[in-house]
Amino acid sequence: MTKTIAYGVDVQFGDCDPAGIVFFPNYSRWMDAASHHYFTACGLPPWRAMTDLPGCIGAPLLEIHTRFHTAASYGERIGIHTSVEEWRGKVFIQTHRVMRGDTLICEGRETRALCVKEDSGKLKAVVVPEFIRTACA
Template identity: 50%
Template sequence: MSKQITHTVRVEFGDCDPARIVWFPNFFRWIDAASRHFFIECGVPPWHETEATLGVIGTPLVDTHAKFIKTASYGDLLSIHASIAEWRGKSFVQRYRVMRDDELIMECDEVRIFAGRKDDGRLFAWEIPAQIRQLCE
């Protein structure tokens, strides 16, 4: 099992729709930030450094599955719990649980890759770097 980190977000008025409910794309913005914070907290260097040392430019998203359970509104403090649910050969599943205190607001699984860039600029998936996996377990 991987480590788990918690990234907190305070919902602002501008994050909500006219019904005062968080507009759903904001959840994806916040969990994307939680993904990067997960790697930082595990000790993975910034992507510009991993590009120079490992050829890894980041962890782009290739698939996502989300379930919205309760609504959130401005003023709420949300805790986004991020972990790696599964390591695969060239991809991994990152799991998020968005909580308001003890209430589950949203859960999401994302499939991501460790991406490199070919000489012509196209992206490709690296095998998961062992040193990064070790830091995250």
């Protein structure tokens, strides 16, 4: 298992729908922010500045799976607890648990492929390098 890193979000009025609760695509938005935050919090440079992996453009999504347990609303502080569940060659599974205190709001599981842009302009998935896995360990 890797480190778990928390990313905090203050839920805003404008994040909520007419039912007064978070409009669910915002959770995907926050999980994406938490994914970026995770690697920099582990001490890595941002994807676009990762000189040890030239041409790196980040880790686009192949798949997301989210389960919603209860609702959150504005004025609340939530924490997104992120880790990497599995390194699988060119692909990795990142998981996010969205908590309000001890309450699990929702949980997401993202499948991402680490990609570089080749000289031709094409994207190519690459095996996650050892230095990235070590930083997250």
